[in-house]
Amino acid sequence: MHPVAAGGGVEDEDDERRRQSKLEEALEIKSLRRIISAYLNYPEASEEDVRRYERSFRMLPPAHKALLSHYPLKFQRLRRCISVNSYFIFNILQAFEPPLDLSQDIDVCDGPHLENVPNNHNVSGVNNVCSSRSTCASKRLHTSNSDQACYEEGSNTVHSPPIVTTNKEVDNSGHRESITDGHTSGVECIRETHNCCGNDSNGDVSSPSRTWLDPSLQLHVPLVDVDKVRCIVRNIVRDWAAEGQKERDQCYKPILEELDALFADRSKKSPPACLVPGAGLGRLALEISCLGFISQGNEFSYYMMICSNFILNHCQTAGEWTIYPWIHSNCNSLSDSDQLRPVTVPDIHPASAGITEGFSMCGGDFVEVYNDPNQVGVWDAVVTCFFIDTAHNIIEYIEIISRILKDGGVWINLGPLLYHFADVYGQDEMSVELSLEDVRRVALHYGFHFEKESTVETTYTTNPRSMMQNRYYAAFWTMRKRSATMEHQPPLTERNS
Template sequence: MEEAGEWEGDFDPFADPEERRVLFAVLDSFRQYRRTAHYNVTHVRRQNFYALPSSQWELLASPPFLILDSFNAVDDAIDANAEIADKILEAGLAAYGLDNKATSPKAFNTQGLKATQHGASPSTARPAWHDTTTTRDLEKARSTIRQFYRDWSEEGLKERSDSYEPVRLALSKHFKHISPTSRHQIQILVPGAGLGRLVFDLVQDGYSAEGNEISYHQLLASHFILNRTTVANEFILYPWALHFDNHLSRDHQLQKVMIPDVHPAKALYEASQGHEVPASERMSMTAADFCVQYRSEGEESRFDAVITVFFIDTAPNLLNYIETVRHCLKSGGIWINTGPLLWHSGKEQRNDDERKPSEGRNLGIGEAGSVELTHDEVMKLLEYYGFEIINSEETAQAGYIDNPRSMQPHTFKPQHWIARNK
């Protein structure tokens, strides 16, 4: 896979002040992961614990409860997760030509500082991206790190299989006339590629797959896991440690998993054997607004298949997504979808990290207006836009970063459908 600095797409964060602000806030959210997690997760709980009557907190601090020991164990888990956050930050800074010591012009913030004949004093200058994050960005950093459980741990295999296997099976059936060694001819687009696992799996299956993602949190994390890990099971992750609700035991809360479950570079090398086109050349990523990037003239009728998994409900206006897929999908090409309809736009106000477009800029998914549709209405819309529904069915229940041992499982009944572009 190409390095993050070579991501394709209309996504230069330094060409637009708003993009620059968003990127800096995301970088800072990973920088502050350790400090804010320790404060919000354990420090505040210790304060509340010691506010109990002394007889009660002393009871709970003793065997068999050992609540203070549990707080210490959670602190250790936070530090392990923070190692991943630090590596994501390190990879992101390198990808965008920034550093952590304000020696890069892009990262410099000298406003209000005493200047020397060589510029700002190195002892006082700080990177412009420091202390720029928001509460929402911090939560997204925590969620992104937890998402490695779903996409890049052995324990997340079932959750991946529930979502990804119906897609892979549908592809193999639809393109059964293409031999495995010739699958590189099949061009697949995966919007909302997230941490890149589905794109990675499709390339291992022999296809040429292009992921698309707009979230800097996801882009930086996928770049780290795909390009910067050196062996399988390199990092320890505690996916549930920061959450104290609905655990049957502390052991469940402090479950440890290893990531990545495979070494991506090694796996791609092995997937290249016997193929005309190496796996690394069949895998790419665009960092851009899906509706802007793939409604452009150069993207018309490019792909044999578009795969959306837990994605279409991110659309404020699904009609824009449908029009975009129809534009970039070849005549006779297929759109395979698996996921729920948990419409994001109707549940919260604009995200802190959503772009505030410059004047005259194509807004893409940021255009005004939103609508929430039922599954039946989605099917009718597809037919209106000229798609033929090949198959539509409810799949087995599937989770999304779901703790299977929690007392409150969070699962969906995704709809799986296949539509052909006439």
């Protein structure tokens, strides 16, 4: 009786594992569909904004309307700008290669427990740097679906140099002109783009690899999700437009100059390795690579990853695309022309920027990816820019940074302490919010000593022509790891289990 029971128990465990795996994959698919749907819902949500503006205009008394006789034309211009942005967004989605089959049936997991799938952009298959669906790039400047891990087993070196893959130039000039000069709504633009781009070099959107773009799979998502897409458009300006150069000079230039000075004798044959957690759309990580470092960006947000994949891998020339990033706010505008002004991106061609072999982007949660024994003592430098306050537990971030740095390695940080989870009310979200003084004290505990410390005044994704400019007085420091005092301790997840 006992062997049978034991065998039955093993089978039950296997069934439970398969069921749990299927449920997790379904959750991943639903979460990723929601993010893609946020991108696809951009034109409709933007069109609704314009309709709201029009309703308010119609409510004005005739005498007041007469003072704003140019407004109907402004609304037309807004719709054209939305159409251009929508075309850009759809091209971003066409270039994306999901790590999962998003067209598969997920009814198996429908139920109350899925009604509020957390929109944390975390797909468990891309959390671990050594997982079978790791998102680390090894064959492109950036990819969201590589089958290889970032590091060879037992090796401290980044994978083979990225090979930039580009698509054949596609002549979309006629279509762009129709978008710019016509009166097509944003929603119609998406449909037209779907038809006209079906046979381009990115692949037919009706083919099996693009069935996840089928409108029948599109979800109705909260407006807050669409706002994240608008935020991505502003981030594109910060990282990849000439208009963002001032902000990049404020934030990235001090970091790049510090790295250049600290590793002045770096070898081209064996370049130092630098990790950039919270890499966003990848510009800082790319600039570090161009300085002669093996550079790896790490990013958690799939909103960011979908967009950075397009810019890093699929943009073929500088200034290839036009976007209208400022159209979604009527506040603090100096003029309609400022609000509706175009911005061309990218300001440089990433593939021609002069990257060092080994540049990569790795998707996943910083703690889960880098709190791994294979990451101990791997990195010569860790650069954090507007990142450390994204932590639920900033102490955990500091401990992991110390663990993954080599003895004598440096941690360069620039950013505020605007803790992202500090104001999450009514949810069971952990948030440990340290003062700068406590951050220093914790860093000293984990083997760091300060070499430089100052304050940098900067903005973040700010419209440079807006009447409102939010400024940070960001902490900027260089710390060096004294010793490997934490190296032989097990990862935090093991100690906390």
